[in-house]
Amino acid sequence: MKHLKKAFALAALTMAMNASAQTELTVYTAVEAEDLKTYAKRFNEEHPDIRINWVRDSTGVITARLLAEKENPQADVVWGLAGTSLLLLKNEGMLQPYAPEGLDKLSPKFRDRDETPSWVGMDAWMAALCVNTIEAEKNNLPMPKSWQDLTKPVYQGHVVMPNPNSSGTGFLDVSAWLQLMGEDEGWTFMDGLHQNISRYTHSGSKPCKMAASGEAAIGVSFAFRGARLKEKGAPLELVFPEEGLGWEVEATAIVNGTDKLAAAQTLVDWSISRKAMEMYNEGYAIVGMPGVAQPVAHFPENAEALIIENDFSWAASNREAILTEWASRYDGKSEAK
Template sequence: MKLAHCLGVTLLLATSAHVYAKETITVYTAFETDLLADFKNTFQKSHPDIDINWVRDSTGVITAKLLAEGKNTQADVIWGLAGSSLALLKEQGVIKPFTPVGVQSLKPTMLDPQANQAWYGHDAFFNVVCFNEIIAKQLNLPKPTTWEDLTKPIYKGHIVMPNPSSSGTGYTQVSAWLQTMGSEQGWDYMTRLDNNIAKYTHSGSKPCVESAQGETVIGISFALRAAKLKSQGAPIDLILPEGIGWDTEAVALVNTDSKAAQALVNWSVSKEANELYNTVYPVVAHKEVNGNVKNYPDVESAIADIDFNAMANDRAAVLKKWSAHFESRTENRS
């Protein structure tokens, strides 16, 4: 009896452990760090048996990491990475074709435009120019309104922008300049702008953070962070020169054998998830979700007309040329 009882207890414990064991999936992301907990916790309310192991860095770093790892990547899902990066990863066979539940409720303009769709946008992220009005007044600096204004000698040493090799914000703006100005004029513009650059950062948010803190006057940066900082009382004006860079953050499946990974992708395009995105992004993919975000600039009149396939295909050549000319002003990684 004692042996049978012990075996029964052992079996019960083993069964209980199996029932309550969580499956952990690895998710590569470029989401802002302060969003991760909300996204994970909301997902787990309906999927308590799935845990997320985040691998987070800026867009450029995550993209380079995935390209280096290739089909041997440890990622199960990529969630919160630029659509242009995912287009490139699709060509490399890193992400797999997959049709999430509810995809018909998403705006077609924010989805993989190719056959055998493999990535699905959930929000659009935009760039902005942050301008510290207090420091500018102290230094007698006028407010710029155009990209050309930023090349004026009066702004020398007062501009910070992201390095496009490590920051998606940086790369989207470089792409926007090249596509709207043309290649020759775009590179000429960046050469003249470089004369006024204090440094290039590895983070797309950092230039605006430094502008808000008075460490620089002008930061070419990430509009989401800019809106948050302004809402917190930062003395910054948000400027939208015509031809502002943008991209869509998107989700894609890597591990097609994982039901948990598929569940996350399905949830990531749901109305519930889009309502969560909409608390920080004014433009999201779900057709029925369209709330406003406090202090987020009206980007509709200023955004560049972007060819995302060209952005993806030209990436390596553009970054190689940019680094050869401008890398020396990039800050050291801490």
């Protein structure tokens, strides 16, 4: 019995010593909540000495929080936030430039343009329409093929979309429409779309979830969420509008002022490793390291060919003006926060 007690005591002491030896990183993220355990687990398989404390919310909320904390940063790393948000933070002097190991293996689209980048990309998420085939048939709704189709009177009250002020998916859509159509025609398109919107959500995945459950016929969302719900048996058809798809780089950066720089650099190194890219490819068809991505179920085989030439610098520079204009026109249909 004494030997057993000693063994338990030794095990407890070892666990306590290991815990105390860990460096804890506060990591802000907009990555889908269901994937955070996987991200931390895969990272810890190689770096058990670093513990991740997640702070997770939608893109707009995390971006606003980081900006509010500018004078007193609470995060050490941002792992999984829109590239346009990180460009905004970079312009505020809030990111620590760092050239991670393996930078040369990234596609140029997936890194900050400075020689020593302030952020590096992980994967890309792309716009998609989630159409509930049962609800569409019940309401005699034709399958949309284009963004412009969504302005037709037949869809009135049947479309749900994310609010771009709180959702990165909402912002990538609005930004893409303005780039694709030009600013005047883009706002005219959104005026027409607004007539058919039943509500604007504060989550990019929620419109697709609503479509999957039959709460809405059409959700303007992103392909990752639609593919997962369809794989689970939801009666969804994923539509990739023919004019082209908005998209965003999901990216990683070190917050300027962290006192855990070495651990933060280790995490950023790992975030663009091949192992990490293979992990991202489990849900995303486009990842930052060329030659890694394998086809993902329910995504189009030519995913990269469907995305627009996205001017992230323009989107970041005009973000505040775009969001202010959008809110002044359409916020009346936003759901309560």
